[in-house]
Amino acid sequence: MGNIKDKVAVIGAGTSKFGENWDKSTDDMLAEAVYCALDDAGLKLSDIEAGWVGTVLGGYGGSILAEAIGWDLMPVTRVENNCASPLNAFQDAVFSVASGMYDVVLVAGVEKSKDTGTGALTFPYGFHPVYTYIQAPASYGMAAQSYFKKYGISMEEGKRTLAKIAVKNHHNGTMSPKAHFQRELTLERIMNAPIIGYPLGLFDCCPTTDGAAAAIICNAEIADKFRDDPVMVKALGLSVGKADIYMGKTPQADEFDYTLWNESVTASKQVYEQLGITNPREEIDVANVHDCFTISELIIYESLGFSPKGTAKQDVDDGFFTLEGGLPVNTDGGLKSFGHPIGASGLRMLTEIYTQIQGKAGPRQVKDAKLGLAHCQGGNPTGGFQAAIVALGAPE
Amino acid sequence: MAGICAYGVYIPFYRLALSSIAEATGGFAQDGEKAVANFDEDSITMAAEAALNCLNSNNGADRSDIEGLIFATTTSPFKEKQSAVIISTALDLPKEIQTMDSLGSLRAGTNALRAAHDAVKAGSAKKMMVTVADTRQAYPQSGLEGLFGDGAAALLLGDTDVAVEIEGSFSLANEISDLWRRDEDAFVHTWEDRFNLNAGYQDTMKTAFAKATEKFGISMEDVSRVIYYGPNERAHGAVAKAIGANKKQVQNPLYGAIGNAGTPSVFIQLAAALDTAQPGEKILMSTYGNGCDVFLLTVTDHINKVRNSVGAARQIKSKAILPNYHAFLNIRNLIDLEPNRQPDINTPASLLWREQEGIMRFKAGKCKECGNVQFPALPVCAKCTAQDVGEKIRLSDQEAEVYLSTVDTLGFGGEESPMWAIADMPVGLRIKLQITDCEDLGDVPTGTKLYPTFRKFQRHGDTPVYHWKLRLPR
Numbered sequence: 001m002g003n004i005k006d007k008v009a010v011i012g013a014g015t016s017k018f019g020e021n022w023d024k025s026t027d028d029m030l031a032e033a034v035y036c037a038l039d040d041a042g043l044k045l046s047d048i049e050a051g052w053v054g055t056v057l058g059g060y061g062g063s064i065l066a067e068a069i070g071w072d073l074m075p076v077t078r079v080e081n082n083c084a085s086p087l088n089a090f091q092d093a094v095f096s097v098a099s100g101m102y103d104v105v106l107v108a109g110v111e112k113s114k115d116t117g118t119g120a121l122t123f124p125y126g127f128h129p130v131y132t133y134i135q136a137p138a139s140y141g142m143a144a145q146s147y148f149k150k151y152g153i154s155m156e157e158g159k160r161t162l163a164k165i166a167v168k169n170h171h172n173g174t175m176s177p178k179a180h181f182q183r184e185l186t187l188e189r190i191m192n193a194p195i196i197g198y199p200l201g202l203f204d205c206c207p208t209t210d211g212a213a214a215a216i217i218c219n220a221e222i223a224d225k226f227r228d229d230p231v232m233v234k235a236l237g238l239s240v241g242k243a244d245i246y247m248g249k250t251p252q253a254d255e256f257d258y259t260l261w262n263e264s265v266t267a268s269k270q271v272y273e274q275l276g277i278t279n280p281r282e283e284i285d286v287a288n289v290h291d292c293f294t295i296s297e298l299i300i301y302e303s304l305g306f307s308p309k310g311t312a313k314q315d316v317d318d319g320f321f322t323l324e325g326g327l328p329v330n331t332d333g334g335l336k337s338f339g340h341p342i343g344a345s346g347l348r349m350l351t352e353i354y355t356q357i358q359g360k361a362g363p364r365q366v367k368d369a370k371l372g373l374a375h376c377q378g379g380n381p382t383g384g385f386q387a388a389i390v391a392l393g394a395p396e
Numbered sequence: 397m398a399g400i401c402a403y404g405v406y407i408p409f410y411r412l413a414l415s416s417i418a419e420a421t422g423g424f425a426q427d428g429e430k431a432v433a434n435f436d437e438d439s440i441t442m443a444a445e446a447a448l449n450c451l452n453s454n455n456g457a458d459r460s461d462i463e464g465l466i467f468a469t470t471t472s473p474f475k476e477k478q479s480a481v482i483i484s485t486a487l488d489l490p491k492e493i494q495t496m497d498s499l500g501s502l503r504a505g506t507n508a509l510r511a512a513h514d515a516v517k518a519g520s521a522k523k524m525m526v527t528v529a530d531t532r533q534a535y536p537q538s539g540l541e542g543l544f545g546d547g548a549a550a551l552l553l554g555d556t557d558v559a560v561e562i563e564g565s566f567s568l569a570n571e572i573s574d575l576w577r578r579d580e581d582a583f584v585h586t587w588e589d590r591f592n593l594n595a596g597y598q599d600t601m602k603t604a605f606a607k608a609t610e611k612f613g614i615s616m617e618d619v620s621r622v623i624y625y626g627p628n629e630r631a632h633g634a635v636a637k638a639i640g641a642n643k644k645q646v647q648n649p650l651y652g653a654i655g656n657a658g659t660p661s662v663f664i665q666l667a668a669a670l671d672t673a674q675p676g677e678k679i680l681m682s683t684y685g686n687g688c689d690v691f692l693l694t695v696t697d698h699i700n701k702v703r704n705s706v707g708a709a710r711q712i713k714s715k716a717i718l719p720n721y722h723a724f725l726n727i728r729n730l731i732d733l734e735p736n737r738q739p740d741i742n743t744p745a746s747l748l749w750r751e752q753e754g755i756m757r758f759k760a761g762k763c764k765e766c767g768n769v770q771f772p773a774l775p776v777c778a779k780c781t782a783q784d785v786g787e788k789i790r791l792s793d794q795e796a797e798v799y800l801s802t803v804d805t806l807g808f809g810g811e812e813s814p815m816w817a818i819a820d821m822p823v824g825l826r827i828k829l830q831i832t833d834c835e836d837l838g839d840v841p842t843g844t845k846l847y848p849t850f851r852k853f854q855r856h857g858d859t860p861v862y863h864w865k866l867r868l869p870r
Contacts (some may be wrong), residue, residue: 118737120806129743130755130853130863131772134816134828138804142818146800149842198803242778258800382818382828 003274007098009223009230010392012041012216013351018338019180021210026058026112029212030068033344034108037214041226048216049102050075052093054085054109055343057123065108082378083290084238085109086213086346087388091236093217103219110212111341121208121340136292137197137205139380143258144199144295150259151310155199161313162294163190166203168322169291169330173337175363180209180339204294209339213347215354220395229358234371235274235391237267241384261296263385264303264377271373271389272305280305284327285369286356288349290377291334301329304375304389328366331356342378346388349374353392370394398516398553399693400560401523402702404450405667406442406548407654407711408433409833409870412724414542420721421537428652430545432718433531435727436832436851439469440479441862442548443529444486444850446660450525450550451487452793453704459487461554463521464494466508468528470659472499473860475579482862483527485756486850488790494521502575502625502685504528505659510689512553513562523554530658535583536730543628544584545655549663559698560670560679562691566608569687570600593631597684598638604688605639605680612692614678616640619692621673623647623665623681627656653712659683666693668708675699706870714870716835742857758792758848758864760825761785769825792848794821796866801831801840817866819846832865845869 014036016029024032030053038045051074053065062076079089086109093107116122120135127133134142148158167187173179185203193201223230241263256262268280277283289304291297301312306327307320315321321329332338332352335345353372355361361369371393378386411429418425433442451459465487467480480495494515498508505528512524529548534540553562574592577584586592601624609615616622622641626632629651636646647665650657657664662683669679679693718724725731753759754772761773765782769789776783796819803814815831817840831840832851840846846866853863 116737120738122738127741129741129747130751130861134802135804135806137806138802138816141802142800142816145802195803196805382816 001270001273004094004098004236005234005274006232006396007220008094008217008233009220010215010217010233010350010354011223011226011230012037012043013214013347013354014040015178015213015344015348015351016211017178018209018211018341018348020114022114024210026064026110027068029112029210030065030108030110033110033212033214034069034106037106037216041216043104043216043226045069045071048104048106050096051106051108052077052079052089053343054079054089054107054346055111056080056082056085058110058112058343064110081240081388082386083292083340083342083345084376084378084386084388085343087350087374087376087390088238090215090347090350090390091238091388094233094236097217097219103222104216106214106216107347108212108214109343109345109347111343112210113208113341114210119208134380134382135197136380137200139197139382140293140295141197141200143299143381146258147295147299150257151313153313159191159199160187161316162204162298163187164316165291165294165297166190166336169334169336172323172331172364173333176332176337179333179337180207181333181337200293200295206292206335207339209341211339211341211344211348213344213351215347215350230395231354231357231392232395233390234393235271237270237389238387239263239266239270240386241379258381259299260309261299261303261377261385261387263387264300264375267387267389268304271391275371275391281307281327284371284373286331286353286366286372287327287329287375288332288334288352288373289329289375290345291330291336292340292377296377297329297334300375300377304373323364323366331361331364331366346374346376349376350390350392357392357394397558397561397563398513398555399558399562400551401554401557402450402453402552402559403667403670403704404446404448404453404550405664405704405708405711406446406449406529407431407664407708408437408442408546409714409716409867410434410727411715411717412721413717416718416721416724417537417542426542429717430542430655431547431657432724432727433546434833435729436853436865437531437546438473438852439471439529439531439548440467440473440482441850441852442531442546443467443469443527443550444483446529446548446550447483447487447525447527448792448850449704449706450552453706459489461523462489462493462525462552464496464512464515464524465489466496466498466512466524466526468498468504468508468526468659469530470500470502470504470577471531472497477860482756485752486792486862487525488757488759488792489525502659503683503687503689504685505663506683506689506691509551509691510565510567513565516553516555523552526551526553528660528663530660532658533583533728533730536725540584540586543656545657547654547657547660547664549660549667551663557698559696559702561694561696563694564612564692566604566611566690567687568600568604568607572596572686593627597627597631598635600688601635601682601684602638604682604690608680608682608690608692614692616645619645619678619680621645621647621669621677621679623662623669623679625661625682625684650712664708667704670695670699671704671707671709673699711870716833743859743861745859748859748861753788755863757790759788759790760823762787762789769823771825771827789823791821791823791825791827792850792864794823794848796821796827796846796848798840798842798844798846799826800842815840817846819866830865831867833867
């Protein structure tokens with residue numbers, strides 16, 4: 001594997017308002033996010049040479065982006081890789097710039113999740129009609145049971161630790177004006193919420209939300225032309241597991257006990273190799289990770305090497321991942337506060353890491369944030385994941 | 397002599413306490429219960445379960461010898477499309493097989509038995525499976541509602557290792573409109589009770605038993621058990637007297653336990669009888685429905701080798717009582733609930749045909765190179781990536797053990813179960829399946845034994861889908 005470090009810079013990023021955007025279409029939200037990113041970069045649409053759009057349910061083809069921003073006859077690529085779609089789109093855009101093909105390109109992601117008529121995230125196509133999948137909350141619920149059992153954690157203790165993650169993320173979300181939810185939640189309310197997928201309750205799950213996000217990237221050599229504080233792409237990781245329906249005891253499945261996300265482990269190893277780091281707990285300053293459920297975030301701490309296996313509970317109890325802790329995670333409130341418009345989430349995380357590294361995160365600002373990760377993880381524990389990670393950092 | 401080589405039975409897990417009908421609708425509260433098929437069951441799935449019970453509970457059944465399968469019911473889920481072939485596929489019987497549906501009257505089961513017996517006797521089939529099921533619907537709050545129960549039974553016929561010889565058969569046809577259900581009717585219609593029971597049922601049974609015993613050259617004293625259909629307990633009791641049978645001879649018709657199961661009723665009674673019958677016993681058995689089919693059966697020494705370990709008595713005891721009448725109306729699809737707003741998935745018929753080895757026969761693939769077992773069978777081994785996965789392994793007779801389970805409250809509703817299991821099977825497979833007939837939602841602990849069960853599996857749309865779930869041991 002090669003190394004992408006410092007070849008490409010992020011010079012603009014932004015998001016739409018996230019929420020139940022009943023009055024906004026896919027086009028409306030994409031345009032809002034793209035113009036937010038263009039304004040941040042101080043660029044016009046005519047400065048952009050090519051575009052990528054990540055979405056799962058958002059329609060067909062690159063025209064999703066072209067139509068939203070009135071962009072005709074341009075090279076636009078649509079990327080779908082489940083919840084990894086937005087960061088996967090970003091990575092492919094980075095490769096196009098690093099190859100020298102383009103100098104300045106646009107990456108956007110969008111999901112209109114609230115037009116389905118159901119409260120739950122809904123996938124109208126793409127799954128086997130008979131060998132059906134377990135909906136995500138129940139599937140992650142099994143992982144929580146397995147994790148608690150493996151590490152001798154009682155259901156009460158386990159639920160309390162998970163609730164602390166939700167408390168943290170909701171607290172951070174109060175400082176994010178574009179988040180779906182901007183309110184504190186108490187530990188008691190979280191722990192006593194109705195069960196969605198045993199043992200996960202309502203507030204262990206992220207909401208179903210509409211939103212879009214975008215970023216502008218350019219060749220690192222010309223980044224200074226656009227702004228004083230460009231942020232560098234430091235490393236990229238991508239790992240995809242086998243599909244949900246295939247439950248044969250593979251080498252992975254033999255040992256797979258739902259307590260570690262293997263795809264996130266391998267994607268992060270790729271990233272750490274490119275970064276040349278061996279102790280991410282100490283060397284990463286800030287991370288925004290895929291907290292679709294509180295248990296996902298708990299296991300992500302161990303999968304990304306932030307906590308040794310079996311110790312994430314202790315770290316949560318110690319406040320290690322809070323804004324004041326040793327490694328702040330989901331500083332903007334995460335999926336818990338922003339919700340999870342699938343095609344947008346990764347770029348929303350990336351926007352936060354970009355903002356943190358620029359030192360512009362206001363009340364959420366992590367001190368001396370020089371190196372940060374954005375991490376998306378699609379799929380669910382009873383099948384294959386799609387994990388994508390982007391490391392951003394300050395120029396050297 | 398040709399006869400019954402093995403037998404199986406299936407009583408669904410749920411019961412309606414007859415008192416809960418009166419609790420909801422007023423009127424006289426009856427004692428007893430009736431068996432109720434779950435929302436994901438129909439006559440096809442129950443007939444498949446009974447036949448699997450027959451194949452799995454006994455040593456003798458080599459599937460390759462079975463050259464015919466007859467499915468008998470008055471409640472075929474299809475007006476056009478053969479049900480028997482669905483069942484023979486679910487049982488993983490050979491493709492070179494005669495399949496047939498026997499329909500239209502409560503004699504459908506004995507019509508099938510006689511045809512199958514004749515086929516074996518004539519040497520045109522080595523073994524024949526007859527599987528009989530019903531899920532008859534009565535008008536809500538009608539007199540029949542408390543009577544009709546659901547159930548199934550199966551008999552494997554052959555001319556070697558015979559456990560029950562069929563010594564004779566006698567049939568009588570009788571044109572009468574006492575019970576009927578026209579093509580467009582959902583519920584059974586009847587004429588006046590007194591006409592039905594006196595001019596119809598009792599007179600016909602009396603004549604049939606008299607003529608049959610004469611034909612067989614026996615008297616009632618020669619038989620140890622008499623098994624026969626009865627529309628209800630009282631009429632059934634009255635017939636005993638009319639045909640000259642004493643109380644000791646009359647097999648318990650199981651009213652109050654499962655109800656009047658319709659076509660399979662006498663087969664379920666026979667299965668219960670064979671669990672305790674001794675070699676040498678003679679049994680008279682008759683159905684009723686536009687006439688009678690009477691059989692003279694003799695139990696042989698072989699019966700001790702094919703006793704059913706999960707027989708009628710055990711399945712009658714293994715049950716859950718529905719909480720109320722509403723729950724009964726709901727699982728029998730007699731009321732419209734708000735549909736789930738999940739998107740429609742109309743399963744392509746072409747996919748079901750293409751993947752029937754996995755979906756219907758429930759066969760996993762075993763890699764030729766590394767021996768890894770995987771379900772569904774893959775074009776490339778998930779473990780060693782060898783192409784061309786070879787041997788297929790049937791999973792319907794595998795015992796599964798729960799690794800993890802959970803409730804999915806966001807599930808698809810309707811015909812989808814909310815319980816899921818990740819379970820291990822002895823062939824070295826970890827599989828993800830729904831758990832059905834499960835009362836303790838959220839409490840199916842690791843290590844719990846579960847068994848595959850053939851169920852209706854229809855998300856939305858009109859394509860008929862049948863697949864496998866897991867259930868607790870009975």
